[in-house]
Amino acid sequence: xxxxxxxxxxxxETKRIFPNPVLDAFRGVDLILHAGDIYIPSxxxxxxxxxxxLAARGDDDxxxxxxxxxxxxxxxxxxxxxxxxxxxxxxxxxxxDKAMETEFGGPVNIIVFGHTHSPLVKRDNSVMLVNPGxxxxxxxxxxxxxxxILDIDDGRISISLVELK
Numbered sequence: 555x556x557x558x559x560x561x562x563x564x565x566x567e568t569k570r571i572f573p574n575p576v577l578d579a580f581r582g583v584d585l586i587l588h589a590g591d592i593y594i595p596s597x598x599x600x601x602x603x604x605x606x607x608l609a610a611r612g613d614d615d616x617x618x619x620x621x622x623x624x625x626x627x628x629x630x631x632x633x634x635x636x637x638x639x640x641x642x643x644x645x646x647x648x649x650x651d652k653a654m655e656t657e658f659g660g661p662v663n664i665i666v667f668g669h670t671h672s673p674l675v676k677r678d679n680s681v682m683l684v685n686p687g688x689x690x691x692x693x694x695x696x697x698x699x700x701x702x703i704l705d706i707d708d709g710r711i712s713i714s715l716v717e718l719k
Contacts, residue, residue, distance in 0.1 A: 555584045555585065555630050555631075555705070555706050555707075556582060556583045556584050556585075556703065556704070556705050557583060557584065557585045557586070557587055557630075557635070557703070557704040557705075557706070558579070558580035558583040558585070558586040558587070558601075558604070558605065558701060558702070558703060558704075559586075559587050559589070559666055559684060559686040559701060559702030559703070559704055560576070560586070560587075560588055560589070560686050560689045560701045560702070561588065561589035561590060561591065561612075561639075561667070561668025561669070561685065561686050561687070561688060561689070562589070562590070562591045562612070562668045562669065562671050562687075562688035562689065562690075562691060563588070563591065563592055563593070563597055563688070563689045563690050563691075564591050564593055564614070564688070564690060564691050565592070565593050565594055565597045565690065566593065566594075567593075567594055571594075571596060571597050571600045572597070572600055572601070572689075573690075573698065573718075575698060575718040575719060576689055576690075576698075576701060576718060577600075577601075577604060579701050579703070579716045579718065580601070580604045580605065580701070581604065583604065583605045583703070584605060584606075585605055585606050585607075585608070585628070586601050586602075586604065586605050586606070586607045586608075587607075587608055587609070587610075587626070587628070587635070587637045587666050587704075588601070588607060588608070588609035588610070589609075589610050589612075589637060589638070589639055589666050589667050589668035589669075589685070589686065590609065590610040590611055590612025590613070590615060590638075590639030590668050590669070591612030591613070591614050591615060591639065591668060591669070592609055592612060592615055592617060592622070593614065593615065593617075594617075595617055595619050598619060598621055598622070602621075607621050608621055608623075608626045608628065608637060609621050609622045609623075609637075610622070610623065610624065610625055610626065610637050610638045610639045610667075610668075611623065611624050611639060612639045612668065612669070613639060613640065613669065624638070625637060625638040625657055625658060627658050627659070627662060630706045631706065631708070631709060632709055633663040633664065633706055633709060633711070634658075634661070634662040634663050634664070635662060635663070635664045635665075635666060635704070635706075636654065636657060636658040636662035636664070636665045636666070637666045637667075638657050638658075638665070638666075638667050639667060639668050639669050640667065640668075640669045641653065641657065641665055641667035641669075641683070642667065642669070642670060642674075642683075642685070644656065644657065645665075645678070645683070650678050650679065650681060654681070661681075662681070663680070663681060663682065663711070664681070664682045664684060664704065664711065665681060665682070665683050665684065666684050666685075666686070666702075666704070667683070667684070667685055668685060668686070668688070669685075670685060671687060671688040671691060671692055671693055671694055671699075672685065672687055672688075672692070672693060673685055673686060673687030673692075673699075673700045673702070673715050674687075675702075675713050675715060682711055682713065684702055684704065684713055686700055686701050686702035686715065687699050687700040687701075687702075687715070688700075689701055689718070698718035698719065699717075699718060700715050700716060700717050700718060701715075701716050701718065702714065702715050702716070703716060
C-alpha cells in the first residue's frame with residue numbers, strides 16, 4: 555500500500571487549494587493521511603479526488619468533517635499506522651510507550667504527525683516517527699515545502715520525503 559502524507563497546509567479561504575506539485579507527488583497513492591492544520595474542508599475535497607483521505611485535527615482546525623478526528627489508527631496488513639497532529643512533545647515528555655498509549659490506545663508501528671513544520675523520519679526502538687513537514691509553510695515560511703510517501707509492502711516499511719518544486 556502506498557500512502558501520501560502531508561501536514562500543516564494552513565490554507566486560507568482566499569487561496570487556490572494545492573499547487574500541482576503537491577497533487578503530482580500523490581499520483582498513484584492508495585490513501586492520503588493529513589496530520590492536521592488543514593483550515594478548510596475543500597482542501598480535503600481536492601485531495602479526495604486523488605485518493606481517500608483521513609485527517610487529524612490540528613490545533614488550529616475548527617473543521618466539522620467526518621474525515622477529521624483527533625487521531626486515527628489505520629491497519630495495513632499486520633502493521634498499525636497512528637495519525638495525530640501533535641506527537642513530538644508528548645513523546646519527549648512522557649516517553650514513547652506512554653505517548654502511544656495516550657494517543658492511540660496502545661502500540662503502533664508508525665506514527666505520522668505534524669505541528670512542527672519541519673520534516674522528520676526517525677526510528678525510536680521499533681517505531682517509525684514521520685513528520686512530512688509543512689506542505690505550504692515549511693519552517694513557517696510561505697513557499698512549497700514537503701510531503702511524504704509511505705510504502706508498506708508485506709510488512710516492510712519504506713518512507714521518503716519529497717521536496718516540492
